[in-house]
Amino acid sequence: MADQGGSQHGIARSSRVRTEEQRLRDLEKIRKYRELEDQVRSRVSQRDYSPETFQLTSKLLRFNPEYYTIWNVRRRCLISGSFSKPSAGSSCSKGSSSFSPSDTTTTSSGSYSSSSSTATPPNPASQTVGKSGITADPDAPATDDTKQDLDLIRSELGFTIPLLLQSPKCYWIWSYRLWILRQAIERLPVATARRIWEEELGLASKMLGRDRRNFHAWGYRRHVVEQLESSSLQGSSLVEAGFEYTESMIKSDLSNFSAWHSRSKLIPRLLDERAADGTARRAFLDKELDKIREAINVGPEDQSLWYYHQFLVLSLVGHDRDQTFIPELSLQDRVGYLKHEIEEIKDLLEDYQDIKLIYEGLFEYTIYVCQLEGRRPNASEQADLAAWLAKLKELDPMRNGRWTDLERDLAATAG
Amino acid sequence: MAAKFKQLPEELQLATSAHVKYIQSLDTRKDEYDYWLTEHLRLNGLYWGLTALHLLGHPEALPRTETIDFVLSCQHESGGFGAAPGHDAHMLSTVSAVQILAMVDAFDELESRGKGKAQVGKYIANLQNRQTGTFAGDEWGEEDTRFLYGAFNALSLLGLLHLVDVDKAVDHIAACANFDGGYGVSPGAESHAGQIFTCVAALTIAGRQDLVDKERLGRWLSERQIAGGGLNGRPEKKEDVCYSWWVLSSLEMIGKTHWIDKDQLIAFILRCQDPERGGISDRPGDMVDVWHTVFGLAGLSLLQYPGLQPVDEVYCMPKSTIARVLGR
Numbered sequence A: 001m002a003d004q005g006g007s008q009h010g011i012a013r014s015s016r017v018r019t020e021e022q023r024l025r026d027l028e029k030i031r032k033y034r035e036l037e038d039q040v041r042s043r044v045s046q047r048d049y050s051p052e053t054f055q056l057t058s059k060l061l062r063f064n065p066e067y068y069t070i071w072n073v074r075r076r077c078l079i080s081g082s083f084s085k086p087s088a089g090s091s092c093s094k095g096s097s098s099f100s101p102s103d104t105t106t107t108s109s110g111s112y113s114s115s116s117s118t119a120t121p122p123n124p125a126s127q128t129v130g131k132s133g134i135t136a137d138p139d140a141p142a143t144d145d146t147k148q149d150l151d152l153i154r155s156e157l158g159f160t161i162p163l164l165l166q167s168p169k170c171y172w173i174w175s176y177r178l179w180i181l182r183q184a185i186e187r188l189p190v191a192t193a194r195r196i197w198e199e200e201l202g203l204a205s206k207m208l209g210r211d212r213r214n215f216h217a218w219g220y221r222r223h224v225v226e227q228l229e230s231s232s233l234q235g236s237s238l239v240e241a242g243f244e245y246t247e248s249m250i251k252s253d254l255s256n257f258s259a260w261h262s263r264s265k266l267i268p269r270l271l272d273e274r275a276a277d278g279t280a281r282r283a284f285l286d287k288e289l290d291k292i293r294e295a296i297n298v299g300p301e302d303q304s305l306w307y308y309h310q311f312l313v314l315s316l317v318g319h320d321r322d323q324t325f326i327p328e329l330s331l332q333d334r335v336g337y338l339k340h341e342i343e344e345i346k347d348l349l350e351d352y353q354d355i356k357l358i359y360e361g362l363f364e365y366t367i368y369v370c371q372l373e374g375r376r377p378n379a380s381e382q383a384d385l386a387a388w389l390a391k392l393k394e395l396d397p398m399r400n401g402r403w404t405d406l407e408r409d410l411a412a413t414a415g
Numbered sequence B: 001m002a003a004k005f006k007q008l009p010e011e012l013q014l015a016t017s018a019h020v021k022y023i024q025s026l027d028t029r030k031d032e033y034d035y036w037l038t039e040h041l042r043l044n045g046l047y048w049g050l051t052a053l054h055l056l057g058h059p060e061a062l063p064r065t066e067t068i069d070f071v072l073s074c075q076h077e078s079g080g081f082g083a084a085p086g087h088d089a090h091m092l093s094t095v096s097a098v099q100i101l102a103m104v105d106a107f108d109e110l111e112s113r114g115k116g117k118a119q120v121g122k123y124i125a126n127l128q129n130r131q132t133g134t135f136a137g138d139e140w141g142e143e144d145t146r147f148l149y150g151a152f153n154a155l156s157l158l159g160l161l162h163l164v165d166v167d168k169a170v171d172h173i174a175a176c177a178n179f180d181g182g183y184g185v186s187p188g189a190e191s192h193a194g195q196i197f198t199c200v201a202a203l204t205i206a207g208r209q210d211l212v213d214k215e216r217l218g219r220w221l222s223e224r225q226i227a228g229g230g231l232n233g234r235p236e237k238k239e240d241v242c243y244s245w246w247v248l249s250s251l252e253m254i255g256k257t258h259w260i261d262k263d264q265l266i267a268f269i270l271r272c273q274d275p276e277r278g279g280i281s282d283r284p285g286d287m288v289d290v291w292h293t294v295f296g297l298a299g300l301s302l303l304q305y306p307g308l309q310p311v312d313e314v315y316c317m318p319k320s321t322i323a324r325v326l327g328r
């Protein structure tokens, strides 16, 4: 199964021998932790999802945010009592709703404030944490019920922030946060729910600012955008904004493949929404090719850049006709584009002789030209391809098995 | 190859008995805080440890009866399993439970003392989103190709794959494919070695490898090997023993294992072991854990390191178990 918590990543191996003092300290920590755990468990076994149980989950989750069952207990507490009405499809009857959101604010404010100095607005939590009772929110919904839900939702979002900052790769926190956000859609007026979701973009950007490749944060951002575009939030397309976002991420770090990837996914939609005609699409392609070539000129050893270049070239070759964003080019034009790219890559060889990605690009794109034209490589291409393969074997012996396979395939096409 | 590794310096020999002792010690560390903080992974941990022991040729190193008792004590009325007694049922621990029971040949006990195969199958099948074909991890959780793979893994071992809409699930995986031949966690997501493993393995179980662009994917996967011999999970990331397994097993599934340098990968994994106290870490010199121990050993097994039992690249379990359960 894929990665999950509990595994050790990047922690230096130590002697693993504890002093007696350390051992006793551990035992004390264990005692406290288990005591807390026992309290929650005994309450759960009696189906006690009261505000007290809820507060205990806050404590326990701060010790251990990976404890997924406790996140579930927390959800049950909210559904069975704290939220104003049972959510659709929930079998929980409406319990005591005396549980006021300020309780959660109290329980979470301690650890929230410790991290708030690093928080940047817009922050979903900053608007209610610290306030008790009435919120002076201009968009505040009219009824007491929805106001209570709004406060609770904001408070829960605030609760997870310090935990996320501490454990940015913890699946369960992200999952809980998304569940809370879905509650906003189910329980709040659309305009209010939309504002909460909009603020989430700020959080995703903040997490990506701390770790530009955080897989969870990119996925989270994509999910938030999808929701903001959906009819449940009366949304409309955010493709232009998303594209601009990749632009800014790439500007600050050319080798951020996550940003290039995101860009590759947005382009087809972007051009459709711009109702781009053939000329506009070509102009767009030209600009992207110039941009990535320029980047490759600076960092020809960077795989991320070549992957994006491949994406553009593949859209010309038309491996996947549905995905291509330049459907109107003639075969001759496509071949022309490819040959131009090949020449540009050849120019790189003047400055860089020992970068295998250059030879790989030349090899691959030359094969594409032949495929497009439906022919075998001619004699001069054969010579080039063989020379590039020889270079690849020399520069990259790790992948010799692959070069040997390509050599075999090449011999087969030569007949 | 056997002769070649006999000649390696001592630190590059597999510390088999240390690894066995390390895994046996895992459940005795109750005076360590981490033992309690990781209880939500107990059943998964048992699967990792038991698989490691089977691959090391010491399947008896954990007592069979206690193993079965513990697994069954984690089962809920719904048929699903939690990570430990008192923990909610979840796809991940349910899959681990099925894998453990398969390894110790205890499906009969599941029937007689547990809630039975059919109930487990029902629990898993209920987590499928019938509109999109993908799976959630539990009644609350998000959807992820990890859970889809887990469902296929466990259901196929139980002989209950027909309980779910396989075609819909396959369509969903196809929608997660990227131009580089890889797969992401959901449609639109970047290719990632862990997700590639789950998607390609699920397609393999479904008999739909025809959907995989093997040339392109093989290229991407082979480029994960970096200086030092280890493999990373995405471009420009650090190498790691667990990612090495996902990349390697995916390469094996599409018949391209020879596209990387096997000897260098073997040497990298062996450099990550703690030869005295046992266990394998993500990178040389880091803390060991059972997660990296099993994936390190599985990698070595796939690379035919001498003395290890052969591992199945799709299930990450001994080939002998898969042969017995699936009647291959």
Ligand SMILES: [Zn+2]
Binding pocket: A007, A009, B240, B241, B242, B243, B282, B292
């Ligand atoms: Zn790892």
